[in-house]
Amino acid sequence: MTMKSEPFVVNVGPQHPSTHGVFRLRLTMDGEKIVDAEMVVGYLHRSMEKLAEGRTYTQNIPFTDRLDYLSAMSNNLAYCMAVEKLAGIDVPERGQFLRVIMAEFQRIANHAMAIASFAMECGVWFTPLMWMFREREKILDLFEMTCGARLTTNYVRIGGVSFDIPPEFMPAARALLKEMPERIAEYEALLMENEIILARSRDVGVLQPDLAIASSASGPVLRGSGVMWDIRKADPYAAYDRLEFDIPVGTCGDCYDRFLVRMEELRQSVRILEQALDMLPDGPASVNVPLALRPPAGEAYARIEAPKGELGFYLVSDGSPHPHRFHIRSPSYINLTPLRDMVVGLTVPDAVITLGSIDIVLGEVDR
Amino acid sequence: MIFLAEWWDLRDLGNPVGKLLELLGDHGPDWLPYAVSAIVGSITIVVFLLVSLLAFAWVERRLLGRMQARLGPNRVGPWGVFQSIADAIKFVTKEAITSRNVDRWMFWAAPVLVAVPVLVVFAVLPFGEGMVLADLNVGVLFVIAVGSVTAIPIFMAGWSSNNKFSLLGAMREVAMLISYELPQVLALLGVVVFAGTMRMNGIVGWQDEHNTWLIFLQPLAVLIYLIAGTVEINRTPTDIAEAESEIVAGYHTEYSGIKFGMFWLTEYFAGFAIAAIIATVYLGGWTLWGLEEWVPGWIIFLAKLYGLFWLFIWMRGTLPRLRIDQLMGFAWKFLLPLALINIFVAGLEVLIWRENDLAAEAVLPGFAIANLVLAGVLIVAWARFLGRARPSWRPARARLVKELGAVVYGQEG
Numbered sequence: 001m002t003m004k005s006e007p008f009v010v011n012v013g014p015q016h017p018s019t020h021g022v023f024r025l026r027l028t029m030d031g032e033k034i035v036d037a038e039m040v041v042g043y044l045h046r047s048m049e050k051l052a053e054g055r056t057y058t059q060n061i062p063f064t065d066r067l068d069y070l071s072a073m074s075n076n077l078a079y080c081m082a083v084e085k086l087a088g089i090d091v092p093e094r095g096q097f098l099r100v101i102m103a104e105f106q107r108i109a110n111h112a113m114a115i116a117s118f119a120m121e122c123g124v125w126f127t128p129l130m131w132m133f134r135e136r137e138k139i140l141d142l143f144e145m146t147c148g149a150r151l152t153t154n155y156v157r158i159g160g161v162s163f164d165i166p167p168e169f170m171p172a173a174r175a176l177l178k179e180m181p182e183r184i185a186e187y188e189a190l191l192m193e194n195e196i197i198l199a200r201s202r203d204v205g206v207l208q209p210d211l212a213i214a215s216s217a218s219g220p221v222l223r224g225s226g227v228m229w230d231i232r233k234a235d236p237y238a239a240y241d242r243l244e245f246d247i248p249v250g251t252c253g254d255c256y257d258r259f260l261v262r263m264e265e266l267r268q269s270v271r272i273l274e275q276a277l278d279m280l281p282d283g284p285a286s287v288n289v290p291l292a293l294r295p296p297a298g299e300a301y302a303r304i305e306a307p308k309g310e311l312g313f314y315l316v317s318d319g320s321p322h323p324h325r326f327h328i329r330s331p332s333y334i335n336l337t338p339l340r341d342m343v344v345g346l347t348v349p350d351a352v353i354t355l356g357s358i359d360i361v362l363g364e365v366d367r
Numbered sequence: 368m369i370f371l372a373e374w375w376d377l378r379d380l381g382n383p384v385g386k387l388l389e390l391l392g393d394h395g396p397d398w399l400p401y402a403v404s405a406i407v408g409s410i411t412i413v414v415f416l417l418v419s420l421l422a423f424a425w426v427e428r429r430l431l432g433r434m435q436a437r438l439g440p441n442r443v444g445p446w447g448v449f450q451s452i453a454d455a456i457k458f459v460t461k462e463a464i465t466s467r468n469v470d471r472w473m474f475w476a477a478p479v480l481v482a483v484p485v486l487v488v489f490a491v492l493p494f495g496e497g498m499v500l501a502d503l504n505v506g507v508l509f510v511i512a513v514g515s516v517t518a519i520p521i522f523m524a525g526w527s528s529n530n531k532f533s534l535l536g537a538m539r540e541v542a543m544l545i546s547y548e549l550p551q552v553l554a555l556l557g558v559v560v561f562a563g564t565m566r567m568n569g570i571v572g573w574q575d576e577h578n579t580w581l582i583f584l585q586p587l588a589v590l591i592y593l594i595a596g597t598v599e600i601n602r603t604p605t606d607i608a609e610a611e612s613e614i615v616a617g618y619h620t621e622y623s624g625i626k627f628g629m630f631w632l633t634e635y636f637a638g639f640a641i642a643a644i645i646a647t648v649y650l651g652g653w654t655l656w657g658l659e660e661w662v663p664g665w666i667i668f669l670a671k672l673y674g675l676f677w678l679f680i681w682m683r684g685t686l687p688r689l690r691i692d693q694l695m696g697f698a699w700k701f702l703l704p705l706a707l708i709n710i711f712v713a714g715l716e717v718l719i720w721r722e723n724d725l726a727a728e729a730v731l732p733g734f735a736i737a738n739l740v741l742a743g744v745l746i747v748a749w750a751r752f753l754g755r756a757r758p759s760w761r762p763a764r765a766r767l768v769k770e771l772g773a774v775v776y777g778q779e780g
Contacts, residue, residue, distance in 0.1 A: 010531055017615060032691075123688020125603050130435035192763075196604055196687045209776040226776030228768040248765035249775055257765070264765040348535075349613045349690050 005031050010348060014043050018121050018352050021362030025339075025355065032347045037340045041333070044366040052326035057083050057293045058158060060326065064313075065152035067330060068364040070113050073106040073143070074306040076156035081237060082302035082313035083158045087295035095160035095285045096239040100276050101173075102143070102155060103238070103304070104269045108180075109139045110307035111262045111269075114220075114359040118259055119191055121356030122200050128190055135183055138176050145169055158293060160286020173277060180270045188263060201255035205342045205354030208253060215338040219309025219331050220265065221358055224250040224258035231305035238304075242279065245272045255357035262359075292321045299325075308332050308359055328367055332360040379664055381497020408500035412489045420635045423673075424451035427680045434684040458628035466529070466621055473527035478622065478629035481520035484513045485636040492643050493568045495653045495664035506567035507555050510644055511548070514599060517637070518544040521608070524630070525618035536617025539691050540608035543598055546698040551595040553706035554588040557713040558648050561585070571652035577727050578656065582649040583735040587709045587742035589649045591702050593678075596641035598694065601634055602679055604686035605694060642675035643668075650675075700753060705745055712741060 008029045013019035022043035028036040048067070052060045064075040077099050084091065091099075112132035119128040140150040146165050147155040155162050191197055207217070212225040222229055230247045232240040248264035250257025297319040303312035309331025316325035335358050343351040376382045384407060388400040425440065425448055432439025440447035465474060491506040493499040503509050518541045525537020558581050559565055562573040574580055582589045598605040609617030619630045646652060650671050653664030689697070716734050719725075760779045768775055 008531070010535075018613070119687065123603060123606070124686070125431070125683050127431075127435050127684050130437055134436050190685070194687065196689055199693055200687065200690060209774050223765075226774055226778070228771060228773045228775070230771075233771055246767035246769070249768045249773075250765055251762060251775060251778065253776055260765040264767075347690070347692075349688075352613050 007035065012348070012352070014040075018356065019362075020117065020355075020360055021365075023355075023360065023362055023365065025343075025351065027343075027348065027351060029348070034343055034346055034348070034351055037343045037351070039336060039339060041336075041362075041365050044362045046367065048367045049326050049328060053322055053324065056291070056321045057295070057323065058289075058291055060323070061157065062152065062154050065154055066363055067328065067367065068110075068306065068308060068311075068332065068361045069151060070361055071106045071110040071307045072151060072153045073102040073155060074110075074304060074311060076154065077103055077238070078302060078304045078306065078311045079313045080156045080158050081304065082300050082315045083293070083295065085302050086298060086300040086315050086317055087158075087289075087293060089159050089287065089289060091160050092284050092287060093239075093281045094164075094283045095287075097276055097280045098161050098165065098285055099156055099238045100240060100243065101273060101280070102146075102153075102161075104273050104276065105139045105142060105173075107269045107307045108266055109136045110359075111266050112136045114307070115187065115191070115259060115262050115266075118201075118255070118353065118356045118359070119197070121353045122197055124191075128187060131183075131187065131190070135176070135180065138172070142169060142173055142176070145172070157286060157289075159289035160284075162286075164285045170277065173273070177270055177273055177277070181267070184263070184266050184270075187266075192260070192263065197259075198256065200349075201259060201353055201357070203252070203254050204346065204350045205255045205357060206253050207338055207342055211338055211341060212253070215334070217309065217335050217338060219305070219307070219335065220258050220261045221309060221335045223248065224261045224357075225253035226250055226257075231303055231310055235303065237302075239276065239279075240272075243272050243275050255353050258357045258359075294319060294321050303329070306331055308361070308364070309335055328364075330364040330367065332358075332362075332364040333367075336360060336365060379495040379497050381495055381499070385497055404500070408490070409486075412486065412500065416486070416489070416636055416639060419639055419673075420632055421451040421455070423635060423639075423676060424454065427683075430677070430680050431684050434681075455628075458625050458631075461624035463624035463626050464621075468529045469621065470527035470529065473523045474621075475626075477520045477524035477527060478626040481517065481524070482629055482633045482636060483520075484516040485633055485640045487513050488640040489643065491567050492640075492647055493571060493652055494668050496568070498653075498665055499568060502566060502568050504564075504566045504569075507559055507565040507570075507648070510567075511552050511555065514551075514640075515544060515548050517599070517633075521618050524622070528618070528621035530621050532614040532616070533618050533620045535614050536608045536620070539614075540601070540618060542691070543605070543607060543694060546695050547595040547598040547702075550591050550698060550702035550706045551599070553703070553710050554585075554592040554595065555648065557585045557588040557706075557710050560710065560713045560717050567647055567652075570648055571654060574651045575654040577731060579731055579735070580649060580651045584731065584738060585649065585709070585713065586739050587705060587745065588713075589645070590742070590746075591706050591709070592645060592649070594702065595698075596645065597679065597682065598698075600637040600641055600679070602638065603683045604688050606688060607691050607694060638676055638679050639672065642672045642679070645675055646671035701749060705749060708745060709742075712738065 010027045010029055011024060012027060013024040014022040019025065024040035026038040026040060027034050048063050052063055061076055061079060064079045065072040067075045112135055116129040116132040143153050144150050146169060147153050147163055207221065207225045209225045209227050212222050212227060226249055228247055228249050233247060245268045248261045248268065250261050295317045297317055299316045301312055301314045303310050310329065311331055312329035314327040314329065315323050318324040339355065339358065342354050346354065373382065384404065388404055391403055392400045428450065429439040440450035443449040443453045488510055490500040491503050491509050521540045522537045525533040558570060561581060561584055562570045564570060564573065601608055609619065619627055622630060646668060653659060653668040655667045659667055720730050766775060
């Protein structure tokens with residue numbers, strides 16, 4: 001005999017501890033099982049794309065800080081690359097390397113946050129979060145000594161970077177990189193072979209590779225599904241073509257694989273950083289660009305491998321100092337699209353860790 | 368080793384109280400000693416629990432701070448020791464919000480009732496030879512029975528809140544409590560089989576008399592009881608009923624102010640209760656191989672209790688949360704069969720021992736070793752049987768792939 005039950009709607013969010021902001025997941029439940037999931041976004045919509053049309057190209061850089069506020073450096077970089085492509089500006093070699101250094105430090109900081117919040121979703125009581133914040137803090141200190149800001153850095157500028165690194169940057173960065181492998185081993189000891197994490201996240205929220213590709217997911221979400229795709233390899237930018245690194249890829253496409261991929265990316269970022277610090281050339285870090293930059297009429301799309309996936313900026317210029325169109329292809333938003341297929345059939349706790357394993361930031365989802 | 372002695376013998380605070388009751392019995396009406404002992408006993412228990420709570424609310428946060436590479440509360444008073452007092456004041460002075468559509472009576476009654484069962488448990492637990500409020504001859508049974516009553520106020524809270532998250536949390540809590548009752552009972556029964564009594568003081572006395580703690584004779588049962596106890600007190604890894612990341616705060620989502628404070632302190636009281644039961648039943652209670660002659664028994668007991676509570680704090684700082692079905696599966700598929708085997712073996716051993724009239728010194732070490740080996744073998748074998756979380760074909764780490772665009776989904780690595 002089967003019991004007939006009424007569908008039951010659970011609103012996870014917009015006010016919920018584990019929605020990473022103001023995201024609403026409207027779950028239709030049949031008992032403990034999710035039969036339908038509806039994603040409601042837009043609670044944090046600030047109409048950045050429209051606002052940007054009224055400002056000059058340089059004035060728009062601080063907007064990008066506030067997209068994915070956990071990886072401001074990467075956002076700055078993607079936007080500036082788009083403008084440079086539009087205006088045909090070449091960035092000096094030192095600037096390219098500084099961009100890589102900052103982007104990779106940002107990746108470590110972001111992944112620390114992502115892994116920690118995933119672990120929090122699994123119910124760990126703050127321990128991994130605090131451990132990872134310890135290292136993230138040092139990275140933010142590096143940012144602070146370079147550009148004065150910790151979170152909304154506004155560091156990468158059109159034609160280069162805003163400041164060259166100060167003399168105390170190198171020793172601090174080297175010391176941090178020296179202790180990182182040990183710290184990563186600590187995180188792995190705490191989380192990776194933990195039976196409860198394995199039991200919670202294995203075979204949960206499986207994303208098939210064809211669905212991942214079809215929904216144009218990117219970053220660790222795509223790689224977790226076993227697809228080797230990384231903009232740093234596929235379409236190298238800045239100085240990535242001169243650096244050696246590997247791309248970690250998952251096997252089963254579940255939450256645990258996405259977690260493993262991020263864990264390994266921490267190691268790879270450390271590897272990239274060590275090389276980049278060694279190879280950092282002398283010379284100017286940036287070229288002079290007029291403040292009221294007027295790129296020739298045309299369009300440009302530049303993309304980078306942001307910590308969360310492919311971050312792209314599409315700009316259309318009409319020859320004026322303001323962009324005619326400013327479009328953001330944000331990885332968080334696009335990675336959310338397969339969420340419904342991932343959570344149907346699971347229970348609420350699984351849906352929560354699936355959402356956690358995607359690693360979204362609402363500033364970027366809603367723009 | 369029984370030292371009911373002069374009233375000034377403070378190794379056992381039962382002595383002065385006993386003397387007082389004797390005096391009252393001699394010179395007053397018959398009911399007076401009963402009334403006085405009940406009042407003195409309950410006040411002492413509540414005061415002890417509140418003081419422990421204030422201390423441990425701070426100790427826990429400092430210890431977790433240490434585990435998490437941070438300082439923990441250090442602003443209020445030296446090393447932040449008055450933090451718990453500040454928190455208590457906050458709880459009392461905060462507005463207790465009652466939302467409009469709650470079932471008022473139940474909403475109010477739940478936080479009041481929730482603390483009762485855990486307080487009552489302490490009535491039968493001996494802090495010392497004479498320091499027990501009611502030395503029931505069915506102490507073990509009483510502890511089990513009262514422990515399961517907690518489910519009712521929690522369900523009242525979840526139901527009356529008229530909130531889906533609260534209801535989900537309450538349903539989880541009830542399901543968990545009922546499932547874990549069984550392994551818990553069976554784990555305690557092993558002790559009863561050995562000690563031959565359900566009286567808490569009798570169990571302590573048996574351990575003292577045979578110079579062994581039951582943790583050595585019943586290693587598997589201790590583990591089962593510890594796990595089941597963790598479930599009962601709602602702390603990580605089994606804080607499923609109030610899982611923050613999933614159902615906001617579970618059954619106490621709608622509570623604020625002192626009403627939330629009651630749920631919060633009940634969690635600590637329940638932790639103390641479980642630690643106290645383990646200390647009494649498995650760790651020799653207030654005895655410590657003759658040291659109780661010199662150090663007051665209640666100090667020994669409290670040391671064991673707090674030591675065990677520290678274990679709960681440690682677990683909280685380390686482990687993630689299980690999913691409800693996994694937790695239930697663990698109770699029914701893992702703990703229950705092992706508890707059954709454990710009690711069967713315990714019965715067999717006692718039968719061999721009693722039937723052949725063997726000397727305790729000769730058989731008990733043998734039993735201890737046999738049970739330890741059995742526990743190890745059973746846990747490993749059963750875990751193998753149920754299967755490990757990671758299948759062997761799955762790589763332990765993310766794979767490093769060179770070829771751009773390659774898809775390695777589902778391929779063995």
